[in-house]
Amino acid sequence: MIEVTGIRKRYRGRDVLNDVSFTAEKGELTCLIGVNGAGKSTILKLIMGLTPLTGGTIRIDGQALEPKLYEKIAFVPDHLTMPSGMRLSEALRFMADFYESWNEKRADELMRFFQLEHSARIGSLSKGIAAKFNLLLGFAQDSDYLLLDEPFSGIDLFSREAITEVFTSDLMEHRGVLLTTHEIGEMEHLVDKAVLLKGGKVSLSFHCEEMRSEKGKSVIDVMREVYGA
Protein backbone atom coordinates (compact mmCIF):
# COMPACT_ATOMS: atom_id res chain seq x y z
CA MET A 1 0.00 0.00 0.00
CA ILE A 2 1.18 3.51 -0.78
CA GLU A 3 0.25 5.61 2.19
CA VAL A 4 0.35 9.35 1.86
CA THR A 5 -0.29 11.14 5.15
CA GLY A 6 -0.73 14.85 5.61
CA ILE A 7 1.77 15.82 2.96
CA ARG A 8 2.50 19.44 2.24
CA LYS A 9 4.47 21.03 -0.55
CA ARG A 10 5.39 24.66 -0.67
CA TYR A 11 6.83 25.89 -3.94
CA ARG A 12 7.70 29.47 -4.90
CA GLY A 13 5.77 30.87 -1.96
CA ARG A 14 2.63 28.96 -2.79
CA ASP A 15 1.10 26.00 -0.94
CA VAL A 16 0.76 23.57 -3.83
CA LEU A 17 -0.29 20.78 -1.50
CA ASN A 18 -1.75 21.45 1.89
CA ASP A 19 -2.39 18.36 4.05
CA VAL A 20 -3.04 15.67 1.44
CA SER A 21 -3.77 12.13 2.67
CA PHE A 22 -4.86 9.05 0.76
CA THR A 23 -3.88 5.44 0.15
CA ALA A 24 -3.39 3.40 -3.01
CA GLU A 25 -3.71 -0.35 -2.50
CA LYS A 26 -1.99 -3.18 -4.27
CA GLY A 27 -4.19 -4.85 -6.89
CA GLU A 28 -6.22 -1.69 -7.34
CA LEU A 29 -6.24 1.15 -9.79
CA THR A 30 -6.35 4.46 -7.97
CA CYS A 31 -6.97 7.63 -9.92
CA LEU A 32 -5.77 11.03 -8.73
CA ILE A 33 -8.14 13.53 -10.29
CA GLY A 34 -7.81 17.28 -10.39
CA VAL A 35 -7.83 20.23 -12.72
CA ASN A 36 -4.56 21.44 -14.25
CA GLY A 37 -2.24 22.78 -11.57
CA ALA A 38 -3.97 20.91 -8.73
CA GLY A 39 -0.70 19.27 -7.74
CA LYS A 40 -1.31 15.78 -9.12
CA SER A 41 2.10 15.42 -10.76
CA THR A 42 3.76 16.92 -7.70
CA ILE A 43 2.30 14.11 -5.58
CA LEU A 44 3.80 11.48 -7.89
CA LYS A 45 7.15 13.28 -7.83
CA LEU A 46 7.04 13.41 -4.03
CA ILE A 47 6.36 9.68 -3.87
CA MET A 48 9.33 9.11 -6.18
CA GLY A 49 11.53 11.38 -4.09
CA LEU A 50 12.16 13.68 -7.05
CA THR A 51 11.31 16.79 -5.08
CA PRO A 52 11.53 17.37 -1.30
CA LEU A 53 8.51 17.20 0.98
CA THR A 54 7.67 20.30 2.98
CA GLY A 55 5.77 18.20 5.52
CA GLY A 56 3.94 14.92 6.11
CA THR A 57 4.96 11.32 5.45
CA ILE A 58 4.88 8.84 2.59
CA ARG A 59 5.16 5.11 3.29
CA ILE A 60 5.34 2.17 0.91
CA ASP A 61 4.15 -1.11 2.46
CA GLY A 62 4.72 0.46 5.85
CA GLN A 63 8.30 1.54 5.11
CA ALA A 64 9.55 5.09 4.91
CA LEU A 65 10.92 6.14 1.53
CA GLU A 66 14.48 5.04 0.82
CA PRO A 67 16.43 4.41 -2.39
CA LYS A 68 16.07 0.62 -2.49
CA LEU A 69 12.26 0.94 -2.35
CA TYR A 70 12.38 2.38 -5.84
CA GLU A 71 12.89 -1.06 -7.35
CA LYS A 72 9.34 -1.66 -6.12
CA ILE A 73 7.86 1.35 -7.87
CA ALA A 74 7.92 2.25 -11.53
CA PHE A 75 7.22 5.83 -12.54
CA VAL A 76 6.05 6.92 -15.96
CA PRO A 77 6.32 10.70 -16.33
CA ASP A 78 4.00 12.58 -18.67
CA HIS A 79 6.60 12.68 -21.43
CA LEU A 80 9.30 10.38 -22.72
CA THR A 81 12.61 11.26 -21.07
CA MET A 82 14.94 9.14 -23.21
CA PRO A 83 17.42 11.04 -25.44
CA SER A 84 15.90 11.74 -28.83
CA GLY A 85 18.81 10.29 -30.82
CA MET A 86 18.41 6.85 -29.21
CA ARG A 87 16.79 4.00 -31.06
CA LEU A 88 14.03 2.13 -29.23
CA SER A 89 16.22 -0.97 -29.08
CA GLU A 90 18.93 1.11 -27.37
CA ALA A 91 16.45 2.56 -24.91
CA LEU A 92 15.33 -0.96 -23.99
CA ARG A 93 18.96 -1.94 -23.47
CA PHE A 94 19.42 1.11 -21.28
CA MET A 95 16.47 0.10 -19.10
CA ALA A 96 17.74 -3.49 -18.83
CA ASP A 97 21.12 -2.19 -17.64
CA PHE A 98 19.72 0.21 -15.09
CA TYR A 99 16.76 -1.62 -13.58
CA GLU A 100 17.02 -4.89 -11.68
CA SER A 101 13.28 -5.27 -12.07
CA TRP A 102 13.37 -4.98 -15.89
CA ASN A 103 11.45 -7.83 -17.54
CA GLU A 104 12.73 -8.35 -21.07
CA LYS A 105 10.05 -10.84 -22.07
CA ARG A 106 7.36 -8.44 -21.04
CA ALA A 107 9.05 -5.60 -22.91
CA ASP A 108 9.09 -7.75 -26.07
CA GLU A 109 5.40 -8.59 -25.67
CA LEU A 110 4.53 -4.93 -25.30
CA MET A 111 6.69 -3.92 -28.28
CA ARG A 112 4.61 -6.33 -30.36
CA PHE A 113 1.30 -5.36 -28.78
CA PHE A 114 1.87 -1.64 -29.39
CA GLN A 115 3.41 -2.41 -32.80
CA LEU A 116 6.58 -0.47 -32.08
CA GLU A 117 9.66 -0.60 -34.31
CA HIS A 118 12.95 -1.43 -32.60
CA SER A 119 14.90 0.60 -35.13
CA ALA A 120 12.87 3.82 -34.79
CA ARG A 121 14.49 6.80 -33.12
CA ILE A 122 12.93 8.33 -29.99
CA GLY A 123 12.96 11.78 -31.56
CA SER A 124 11.02 10.70 -34.63
CA LEU A 125 8.07 9.13 -32.77
CA SER A 126 4.60 10.62 -33.10
CA LYS A 127 2.92 11.70 -29.89
CA GLY A 128 0.75 8.58 -29.62
CA ILE A 129 3.63 6.21 -30.33
CA ALA A 130 5.88 8.05 -27.88
CA ALA A 131 3.16 7.74 -25.22
CA LYS A 132 2.94 3.99 -25.83
CA PHE A 133 6.70 3.54 -25.62
CA ASN A 134 6.80 5.67 -22.48
CA LEU A 135 4.21 3.38 -20.87
CA LEU A 136 6.11 0.31 -22.00
CA LEU A 137 9.16 1.53 -20.07
CA GLY A 138 7.03 1.51 -16.91
CA PHE A 139 4.94 -1.59 -17.55
CA ALA A 140 7.96 -3.75 -18.35
CA GLN A 141 9.40 -3.32 -14.86
CA ASP A 142 8.38 -6.06 -12.44
CA SER A 143 7.39 -3.55 -9.84
CA ASP A 144 4.71 -3.80 -7.18
CA TYR A 145 3.51 -0.29 -7.89
CA LEU A 146 3.18 1.75 -11.01
CA LEU A 147 2.78 5.51 -11.04
CA LEU A 148 1.54 7.06 -14.27
CA ASP A 149 1.35 10.78 -14.89
CA GLU A 150 -1.46 11.66 -17.32
CA PRO A 151 -1.08 8.52 -19.46
CA PHE A 152 -3.94 9.56 -21.74
CA SER A 153 -3.33 13.21 -22.35
CA GLY A 154 -3.03 14.39 -25.91
CA ILE A 155 -3.18 11.03 -27.63
CA ASP A 156 -5.65 9.73 -30.19
CA LEU A 157 -8.62 7.49 -29.49
CA PHE A 158 -7.07 4.31 -30.87
CA SER A 159 -3.89 4.72 -28.86
CA ARG A 160 -6.06 5.36 -25.81
CA GLU A 161 -7.98 2.15 -26.48
CA ALA A 162 -4.78 0.14 -26.84
CA ILE A 163 -3.52 1.56 -23.56
CA THR A 164 -6.86 0.86 -21.86
CA GLU A 165 -6.50 -2.73 -22.99
CA VAL A 166 -3.18 -3.04 -21.17
CA PHE A 167 -4.91 -1.94 -17.97
CA THR A 168 -7.24 -4.94 -18.09
CA SER A 169 -4.47 -7.41 -18.99
CA ASP A 170 -2.51 -9.69 -16.67
CA LEU A 171 0.29 -7.12 -16.71
CA MET A 172 -1.64 -5.30 -14.04
CA GLU A 173 -2.43 -8.28 -11.87
CA HIS A 174 -1.55 -7.82 -8.20
CA ARG A 175 0.02 -4.46 -8.94
CA GLY A 176 -1.03 -1.21 -7.42
CA VAL A 177 -1.50 1.49 -10.01
CA LEU A 178 -1.73 5.16 -9.19
CA LEU A 179 -2.42 7.43 -12.11
CA THR A 180 -3.26 11.07 -12.54
CA THR A 181 -5.77 12.51 -14.95
CA HIS A 182 -7.82 15.64 -15.39
CA GLU A 183 -10.58 13.82 -17.23
CA ILE A 184 -11.98 10.40 -16.45
CA GLY A 185 -13.38 9.57 -19.92
CA GLU A 186 -12.97 5.94 -20.85
CA MET A 187 -11.33 5.20 -17.50
CA GLU A 188 -14.69 5.34 -15.74
CA HIS A 189 -15.12 1.55 -15.68
CA LEU A 190 -11.47 0.78 -15.01
CA VAL A 191 -10.88 2.77 -11.89
CA ASP A 192 -11.26 1.17 -8.45
CA LYS A 193 -10.79 4.27 -6.42
CA ALA A 194 -10.91 7.98 -7.15
CA VAL A 195 -9.10 10.68 -5.16
CA LEU A 196 -10.33 14.17 -6.01
CA LEU A 197 -7.91 17.02 -5.39
CA LYS A 198 -8.99 20.59 -5.07
CA GLY A 199 -7.16 23.61 -3.72
CA GLY A 200 -4.19 21.56 -2.52
CA LYS A 201 -6.39 19.23 -0.48
CA VAL A 202 -8.19 15.94 -1.01
CA SER A 203 -11.74 17.05 -1.42
CA LEU A 204 -13.15 13.52 -1.65
CA SER A 205 -11.89 9.99 -2.03
CA PHE A 206 -14.12 7.00 -2.74
CA HIS A 207 -14.41 3.57 -4.30
CA CYS A 208 -16.27 4.01 -7.58
CA GLU A 209 -18.49 0.95 -7.28
CA GLU A 210 -19.54 1.97 -3.76
CA MET A 211 -20.39 5.44 -5.01
CA ARG A 212 -22.56 3.90 -7.72
CA SER A 213 -24.35 1.51 -5.38
CA GLU A 214 -24.84 3.91 -2.49
CA LYS A 215 -25.54 7.18 -4.29
CA GLY A 216 -26.18 6.14 -7.89
CA LYS A 217 -23.50 8.57 -9.06
CA SER A 218 -20.84 8.12 -11.68
CA VAL A 219 -17.32 9.46 -11.19
CA ILE A 220 -18.18 12.26 -13.61
CA ASP A 221 -21.25 13.15 -11.55
CA VAL A 222 -19.11 13.49 -8.44
CA MET A 223 -16.50 15.50 -10.35
CA ARG A 224 -19.20 17.91 -11.46
CA GLU A 225 -20.28 18.41 -7.87
CA VAL A 226 -16.74 18.92 -6.62
CA TYR A 227 -15.40 21.09 -9.42
CA GLY A 228 -18.73 22.76 -10.12
CA ALA A 229 -18.43 22.83 -13.90
Added chain:
Amino acid sequence: MNTIEGWSEVAFNNRDPVYLQVVRHFKERIATGRSSAGQIIPSRRELGAFMKINPNTVQKAYKEMEDQQLIITEGNSPSRITNDTRLLNQIREELLGDAVRDFWGKVKNIDVPIEELLLLVERHFREEGEKK
Protein backbone atom coordinates in the same frame (compact mmCIF):
# COMPACT_ATOMS: atom_id res chain seq x y z
CA MET B 1 -10.43 -22.84 -26.09
CA ASN B 2 -11.98 -19.49 -26.66
CA THR B 3 -14.74 -19.09 -24.12
CA ILE B 4 -15.36 -15.47 -25.08
CA GLU B 5 -16.65 -16.40 -28.52
CA GLY B 6 -20.26 -15.41 -29.00
CA TRP B 7 -20.08 -12.71 -26.34
CA SER B 8 -21.07 -9.24 -27.29
CA GLU B 9 -19.89 -5.97 -25.85
CA VAL B 10 -22.12 -4.31 -23.32
CA ALA B 11 -22.80 -0.60 -23.13
CA PHE B 12 -22.50 -0.03 -19.40
CA ASN B 13 -24.06 2.99 -17.84
CA ASN B 14 -21.94 4.98 -15.39
CA ARG B 15 -24.43 5.25 -12.56
CA ASP B 16 -25.34 1.69 -11.66
CA PRO B 17 -22.64 -0.44 -10.11
CA VAL B 18 -20.81 -2.05 -13.00
CA TYR B 19 -20.62 -5.44 -11.26
CA LEU B 20 -24.41 -5.57 -11.01
CA GLN B 21 -24.66 -4.69 -14.70
CA VAL B 22 -22.34 -7.61 -15.42
CA VAL B 23 -24.53 -9.94 -13.31
CA ARG B 24 -27.57 -8.70 -15.17
CA HIS B 25 -25.86 -9.33 -18.51
CA PHE B 26 -25.23 -12.93 -17.45
CA LYS B 27 -28.85 -13.33 -16.43
CA GLU B 28 -30.01 -12.01 -19.79
CA ARG B 29 -27.72 -14.45 -21.54
CA ILE B 30 -29.11 -17.30 -19.49
CA ALA B 31 -32.73 -16.21 -20.01
CA THR B 32 -32.24 -16.04 -23.77
CA GLY B 33 -30.34 -19.33 -23.98
CA ARG B 34 -27.03 -17.80 -25.07
CA SER B 35 -25.46 -19.26 -21.94
CA SER B 36 -26.68 -22.64 -20.82
CA ALA B 37 -26.40 -24.99 -17.85
CA GLY B 38 -22.90 -26.25 -17.16
CA GLN B 39 -21.26 -23.99 -19.75
CA ILE B 40 -17.77 -22.71 -18.98
CA ILE B 41 -17.69 -18.95 -18.70
CA PRO B 42 -14.77 -16.64 -19.58
CA SER B 43 -12.10 -16.09 -16.95
CA ARG B 44 -12.28 -12.90 -14.96
CA ARG B 45 -9.39 -11.42 -16.85
CA GLU B 46 -10.69 -12.44 -20.25
CA LEU B 47 -14.05 -10.85 -19.58
CA GLY B 48 -12.50 -7.72 -18.08
CA ALA B 49 -10.29 -7.21 -21.14
CA PHE B 50 -13.16 -7.93 -23.48
CA MET B 51 -15.62 -5.59 -21.79
CA LYS B 52 -12.94 -3.00 -21.03
CA ILE B 53 -13.72 -3.01 -17.35
CA ASN B 54 -11.62 -3.51 -14.27
CA PRO B 55 -10.90 -7.21 -13.58
CA ASN B 56 -11.64 -6.49 -9.89
CA THR B 57 -15.16 -5.53 -10.96
CA VAL B 58 -15.55 -8.80 -12.86
CA GLN B 59 -14.25 -10.59 -9.77
CA LYS B 60 -16.95 -8.89 -7.71
CA ALA B 61 -19.62 -9.86 -10.25
CA TYR B 62 -18.46 -13.49 -10.21
CA LYS B 63 -18.49 -13.46 -6.40
CA GLU B 64 -22.05 -12.15 -6.45
CA MET B 65 -23.09 -14.84 -8.94
CA GLU B 66 -21.39 -17.49 -6.81
CA ASP B 67 -23.36 -16.23 -3.81
CA GLN B 68 -26.56 -16.47 -5.86
CA GLN B 69 -25.39 -19.93 -6.96
CA LEU B 70 -25.68 -18.91 -10.60
CA ILE B 71 -22.11 -19.99 -11.31
CA ILE B 72 -19.91 -22.62 -9.74
CA THR B 73 -16.16 -22.42 -9.26
CA GLU B 74 -14.44 -25.57 -8.07
CA GLY B 75 -10.79 -25.40 -7.13
CA ASN B 76 -8.65 -24.17 -9.98
CA SER B 77 -10.97 -25.16 -12.82
CA PRO B 78 -12.78 -22.45 -14.78
CA SER B 79 -16.13 -21.22 -13.51
CA ARG B 80 -19.27 -22.71 -15.01
CA ILE B 81 -22.94 -21.84 -15.18
CA THR B 82 -24.83 -23.91 -12.61
CA ASN B 83 -26.59 -27.14 -13.61
CA ASP B 84 -29.53 -26.27 -11.38
CA THR B 85 -32.21 -25.91 -14.07
CA ARG B 86 -34.85 -24.88 -11.56
CA LEU B 87 -32.70 -21.88 -10.64
CA LEU B 88 -31.99 -21.08 -14.29
CA ASN B 89 -35.67 -21.13 -15.15
CA GLN B 90 -36.36 -18.66 -12.37
CA ILE B 91 -34.03 -16.13 -13.96
CA ARG B 92 -36.30 -15.42 -16.90
CA GLU B 93 -39.21 -14.90 -14.52
CA GLU B 94 -37.07 -12.67 -12.33
CA LEU B 95 -35.97 -10.47 -15.24
CA LEU B 96 -39.49 -10.18 -16.63
CA GLY B 97 -40.89 -9.52 -13.17
CA ASP B 98 -38.37 -6.71 -12.63
CA ALA B 99 -39.16 -5.18 -16.03
CA VAL B 100 -42.90 -5.27 -15.38
CA ARG B 101 -42.45 -3.67 -11.96
CA ASP B 102 -40.32 -0.88 -13.50
CA PHE B 103 -42.93 -0.38 -16.20
CA TRP B 104 -45.72 -0.30 -13.64
CA GLY B 105 -43.82 2.22 -11.57
CA LYS B 106 -43.87 4.56 -14.55
CA VAL B 107 -47.46 4.08 -15.77
CA LYS B 108 -49.38 3.81 -12.51
CA ASN B 109 -49.56 7.58 -12.05
CA ILE B 110 -51.00 8.04 -15.53
CA ASP B 111 -54.09 6.14 -14.46
CA VAL B 112 -54.62 4.29 -17.72
CA PRO B 113 -57.18 1.45 -18.03
CA ILE B 114 -55.52 -1.96 -18.38
CA GLU B 115 -57.19 -2.68 -21.74
CA GLU B 116 -55.75 0.46 -23.29
CA LEU B 117 -52.33 -0.21 -21.78
CA LEU B 118 -52.20 -3.78 -23.07
CA LEU B 119 -53.24 -2.57 -26.51
CA LEU B 120 -50.43 0.00 -26.50
CA VAL B 121 -47.90 -2.59 -25.36
CA GLU B 122 -49.04 -4.96 -28.07
CA ARG B 123 -48.80 -2.32 -30.77
CA HIS B 124 -45.33 -1.25 -29.61
CA PHE B 125 -44.20 -4.87 -29.49
CA ARG B 126 -45.30 -5.41 -33.12
CA GLU B 127 -43.77 -2.19 -34.41
CA GLU B 128 -40.43 -2.89 -32.76
CA GLY B 129 -40.57 -6.47 -34.03
CA GLU B 130 -40.95 -5.23 -37.59
CA LYS B 131 -37.91 -2.97 -37.23
CA LYS B 132 -35.77 -6.01 -36.44
